[in-house]
Amino acid sequence: MIAGRNAVITGSTSGIGRGIALKLASEGARVMINGFGDEADIATLLIELEKLSGKKPIYSPADMSDPEQIEAMMRLAENELGGVDIMMNNAGIQFVSPIEDFPTDKWNQIIAINLTSAFHTTKAVIAGMKARGWGRIINLASAHSLVASPYKSAYVAAKHGIAGLTKTVALETAEFGITVNAVSPGYVLTPLVEAQIPATAKARGISEKDVIQTVMLSNQPTRKFVEIDDVAATVAFLCSDSAKGITGSNITVDGGWTAQ
Numbered sequence: 001m002i003a004g005r006n007a008v009i010t011g012s013t014s015g016i017g018r019g020i021a022l023k024l025a026s027e028g029a030r031v032m033i034n035g036f037g038d039e040a041d042i043a044t045l046l047i048e049l050e051k052l053s054g055k056k057p058i059y060s061p062a063d064m065s066d067p068e069q070i071e072a073m074m075r076l077a078e079n080e081l082g083g084v085d086i087m088m089n090n091a092g093i094q095f096v097s098p099i100e101d102f103p104t105d106k107w108n109q110i111i112a113i114n115l116t117s118a119f120h121t122t123k124a125v126i127a128g129m130k131a132r133g134w135g136r137i138i139n140l141a142s143a144h145s146l147v148a149s150p151y152k153s154a155y156v157a158a159k160h161g162i163a164g165l166t167k168t169v170a171l172e173t174a175e176f177g178i179t180v181n182a183v184s185p186g187y188v189l190t191p192l193v194e195a196q197i198p199a200t201a202k203a204r205g206i207s208e209k210d211v212i213q214t215v216m217l218s219n220q221p222t223r224k225f226v227e228i229d230d231v232a233a234t235v236a237f238l239c240s241d242s243a244k245g246i247t248g249s250n251i252t253v254d255g256g257w258t259a260q
């Protein structure tokens with residue numbers, strides 16, 4: 001049952017996280033959203049979430065690269081929601097560059113946002129979930145948690161890392177009614193992907209059209225982008241009671257990419 005649960009979704013002002021927040025709210029969860037973006041757009045999203053769930057959502061602008069801001073966000077969630085039942089670690093960024101030119105600050109930022117933030121949020125929610133005997137921790141990984149692509153060293157390292165974190169925390173919490181899983185999409189057409197098209201074109205010396213056709217979708221046997229709603233539905237299933245036996249898994253929604 002998702003209705004009546006409290007969910008925190010990091011990086012949910014845009015793309016996949018936004019889709020997940022809308023899906024969980026539509027199933028009756030009270031949500032805390034997080035991320036950057038236009039104030040008016042976030043206000044509109046909050047109104048939409050409240051209409052869907054019938055419960056007042058909360059917004060935290062905490063920067064997932066800053067442990068102190070993450071801790072403050074988790075305290076706010078605990079106090080305002082009265083406990084976090086569903087922790088959705090989704091915030092993520094990308095940077096594409098050959099490793100010899102890869103800026104060190106970009107490496108550190110990607111590891112902090114895409115991997116370490118999930119360590120901090122997970123650490124904050126475990127005690128409450130154990131006490132209540134129910135919890136769902138879901139990490140938005142990627143096909144890049146299973147396979148690599150050139151020029152994405154930090155992203156692939158962070159996503160492989162989060163797959164390992166998922167398995168470890170699943171083992172530590174398995175007896176407490178808590179499941180911990182990763183969801184690994186292939187390419188989904190979100191602002192994150194749109195932004196990397198020109199950078200990939202530059203790194204590979206090809207046109208932007210060729211990046212879509214010969215780099216991105218050539219990896220996906222379906223030759224189609226994965227849809228946000230399909231990822232959100234997978235997350236909702238993992239939050240359901242029917243998924244109580246699924247823990248420590250990494251579920252791909254990648255159009256067949258990693259089957260190759």
Ligand code: NAD
Pocket residue numbers: 010011012013014015016017034035036037061062063064065090091092093113114140141142143184185186187188189190191192193
């Ligand atoms: P997006 O750029 O549309 O959304 C990213 C969200 O994260 C936004 O809400 C943004 O404000 C937030 N964010 C970025 N930096 C942040 C920070 N420092 N602190 C707090 N929030 C921050 O991206 P998306 O494509 O929806 O990606 C969401 C997740 O899905 C990421 O973890 C990404 O790696 C993963 N993913 C995406 C794809 C894809 O093809 N789009 C594929 C596999 C995995």
